[in-house]
Amino acid sequence: PMERPFMIVATQNPIEQEGTYRLPEAQLDRFFFKIDVGYPTLEEEVTILQRAASDADALSTGATEAVLDPEELERARSLVRQVRCEERLLRYIAGIVDRTRHDGSLMLGASPRASLAILMGSKARAALEGRDFVTPEDVQAVVPPVLRHRVQLTPEREMEGLTPDQVIALLVKQVEVPR
Template identity: 50%
Template sequence: MRTELNQLLQSYQERILGQELNVKLLLAAILSGGHVLLEGVPGTGKTQMVRTLASLVGGDFNRIQFTPDLLPSDITGSTIYNMKEGTFQTLKGPIFTNILLADEINRTPAKTQAALLEAMEEKQVTIQGETYSLAEVFFVVATQNPIEFEGTYPLPEAQQDRFLFKLHIDFPSFEEEKKVLQRVIEDRLFTIADKSVLDLESFLSIRRDIEQVTLSESVLDYIMKIVRKTRESETIRFGASTRAAISIGKAAQAWAFLAGRDYVTPDDIKIVVNPALRHRIQLSPHMELEGATVDQTIKELVGSIPVPR
């Protein structure tokens, strides 16, 4: 299975240029069973990144463009009356898929956001009193535009906490961006019709293997010290939750597995801690006035905690 997984990662990085770390973190997130919040300006390949992942793991892909008039039933589905047969019929919404791209989630009101976030947490949907289970492989990637806030509905902190990672998508380097341009001009971009590297059964088997990756007592202590430090630090107004500690642990297991190990090291924790915490903590007002960033604060906080040997 490791061979297929390495092949999947290699194929993914060949298709999505200039985002090596984010691509690997996105793969670690789906292997952990979590969900991801992607933040980046338009035109940086966020949709292509998610669509390509779906094709490589052999999963179904749906995309929802969030708008102010989107209703919860537009996501989950609804019941209609079939006059010909004289019965009510359930029409399942786009949420019934393996990989769902929730594009510009902050463009829709809280009620519709909550419908998606509830499904993420419960892995089930209720339509007119009837409960339907979602697919075993169910992965939500929600996007946000960081530069346009007019007419948006920001996700509350409690709802952001449901995402395993928050990833920042930046522009690729000069050479990588030039390669993308050349591929488009020469019509050589990889298409979503490319053959999948894994099927969903193999993918679920890898997930079960990842659950067996060892988190030693000292590494668990290291995770807890980081999370508790966010609650005690004067630079942070609101610290991380217990769910944050669970997210760091699960993500580190997936990251270690991708590295070919069956145990987690403190270095694995250092890699996943930023994307796992950046959307879960809020800086104190005086730190914001001083121009401090969340990522910088997390780095300094983690650096102040002794690394277990």
């Protein structure tokens, strides 16, 4: 067995996918978030260049530096577990995910694993914001990275140029925000 915590961070090049195979939906569902990083800003790119210019090893993929140890990570996870999420927000999360299963724009809706990821992501966001409770804004903030790789647009929607994020935004608007 692997030592806990065991996590994997995976990357995907959205441009060049020739010679690679798409992951099956069941495997995609096991990824917590899909975060689109995009290009760095001009200032971020200058910082990258400055680091590379001053340190020849700055761009090497060899040595990495730990930012926290396993005990610190476990304390953070424990803190997140203590964040409260009221039933009205649990119903909100379930309502958003359920909506993905009944929308004509989607061939594939999200599984209960998505609901769990929204819950845990919302709790983590609340903890990062210094709160011990989840708000609707926490839920809304994590819905796109949780769902964008778990839903599958119909070919018609894809041909219209819609993206998963656009459809997700429309679905979220259709679910009443709890007060």
